[in-house]
Amino acid sequence: xxxxxxxxxxxxxxxxxxxxxxxxxxxxxxxxxxxxxxxxxxxxxxxxxxxxxxxxxxxxxxxxxxxxxxxxxxxxxxxxxxxxxxxxxxxxxxxxxxxxxxxxxxxxxxxxxxxxxxxxxxxxxxxxxxxxxxxxxxxxxxxxxxxxx
Amino acid sequence: xxxxxxxxxxxxxxxxxxxxxxxxxxxxxxxxxxxxxxxxxxxxxxxxxxxxxxxxxxxxxxxxxxxxxxxxxxxxxxxxxxxxxxxxxxxxxxxxxxxxxxxxxxxxxxxxxxxxxxxxxxxxxxxxxxxxxxxxxxxxxxxxxxxxx
Numbered sequence: 685x686x687x688x689x690x691x692x693x694x695x696x697x698x699x700x701x702x703x704x705x706x707x708x709x710x711x712x713x714x715x716x717x718x719x720x721x722x723x724x725x726x727x728x729x730x731x732x733x734x735x736x737x738x739x740x741x742x743x744x745x746x747x748x749x750x751x752x753x754x755x756x757x758x759x760x761x762x763x764x765x766x767x768x769x770x771x772x773x774x775x776x777x778x779x780x781x782x783x784x785x786x787x788x789x790x791x792x793x794x795x796x797x798x799x800x801x802x803x804x805x806x807x808x809x810x811x812x813x814x815x816x817x818x819x820x821x822x823x824x825x826x827x828x829x830x831x832x833x
Numbered sequence: 834x835x836x837x838x839x840x841x842x843x844x845x846x847x848x849x850x851x852x853x854x855x856x857x858x859x860x861x862x863x864x865x866x867x868x869x870x871x872x873x874x875x876x877x878x879x880x881x882x883x884x885x886x887x888x889x890x891x892x893x894x895x896x897x898x899x900x901x902x903x904x905x906x907x908x909x910x911x912x913x914x915x916x917x918x919x920x921x922x923x924x925x926x927x928x929x930x931x932x933x934x935x936x937x938x939x940x941x942x943x944x945x946x947x948x949x950x951x952x953x954x955x956x957x958x959x960x961x962x963x964x965x966x967x968x969x970x971x972x973x974x975x976x977x978x979x980x981x982x
Binding site: 695 | 881915
């Protein structure tokens, strides 16, 4: 595969409401999206846009807060009560092709390919096979739908 | 302040040589810079470029490997032997102004403002005051020097 856009960094937080204040008031973020629930993954999600030289289309910060008792990020927050960097997400043009390549390399993929926070198919690769970083691979949104979330 | 570019994410690794193989062979990175020593900070550094829609000017991955016995990232690697996400770095137009603002907000700044891996002034803010994320603030390189490292 060819390295795609770093779509977002996933940042776990005990409170999206508090994190929105932090990114708005401390960091000066100007483009903070509406939070929404991603029930399938047990998280509440909120995207914060960052700029590039040409607009607000930089790598996003994906704030994630536990949703429900079985949320996959509860364990992370028990170890890191303030929150912190949880995963990274790179784009690929074709999710099935990328999955086949990772499988061929013997990387452990966590669960099935499913629909992620940007509404396109995603899968996660085990941090132990990815230099200690939980890595999300997501199919690039089609033209025009890029920043819908 | 106003949120600037997410210049890079800092990724600690026990071996930049191994990480270069990972980003080249597994992730398909095409623009990997020459590693260099940043003695003042006790790290060996290597930047990996990521694309945006318009070029290879996306958020970089800054691989950092301990340099010397007193390297500040030895403790991190003891807790995370495979490596992992270590810090995030946002750009600001004026480092002195940004430092004054963070000080005024009561954020704990770690040490003096110094020259960072891109050759511009930087400082670090304590993760406990930044939602669990060690945060580097760096002055944007001047036009034309953007991607010299």
